[in-house]
Amino acid sequence: MNAPAQIVQAHELYCRLTGQKLRLDYVRERQWYELLHQGFTLEEVRRVVLYLQREIREGRRNVGALKLSNLLQPDRFEEDLNIRRVRLEAPTPPSATKSSAPPRSSDQNQHRIEALKQLQQFKQSLG
Numbered sequence: 001m002n003a004p005a006q007i008v009q010a011h012e013l014y015c016r017l018t019g020q021k022l023r024l025d026y027v028r029e030r031q032w033y034e035l036l037h038q039g040f041t042l043e044e045v046r047r048v049v050l051y052l053q054r055e056i057r058e059g060r061r062n063v064g065a066l067k068l069s070n071l072l073q074p075d076r077f078e079e080d081l082n083i084r085r086v087r088l089e090a091p092t093p094p095s096a097t098k099s100s101a102p103p104r105s106s107d108q109n110q111h112r113i114e115a116l117k118q119l120q121q122f123k124q125s126l127g
Contacts (some may be wrong), residue, residue, distance in 0.1 A: 007032040031072035051084035
């Protein structure tokens with residue numbers, strides 16, 4: 001895909017996702033060019049916009065984070081994309097260890113019986 005077409009698509013995607021109607025002037029065209037030229041994709045633009053919208057709804061981010069002039073700063077975009085990955089993508093499951101495995105029902109019953117015995121002994125000691 002050629003750069004001008006990709007810029008138009010990215011801008012239209014942003015406007016559609018945010019519900020805004022912003023003209024694509026030379027300055028914004030240049031900002032989109034710089035972002036896309038650094039290798040960011042339309043899918044990543046979509047992910048970051050949706051992530052920022054979610055964060056704004058939940059009160060963790062200021063609505064200004066979605067301003068096009070903020071979004072199109074490559075360093076900020078990259079940071080938001082990486083934060084989105086860290087927060088939204090499931091972490092790799094830790095290897096199963098004996099301490100993290102849920103207790104078997106027979107173990108639970110044994111612990112309950114032991115706790116009940118200790119409680120009865122405590123009651124008897126109080127008299």
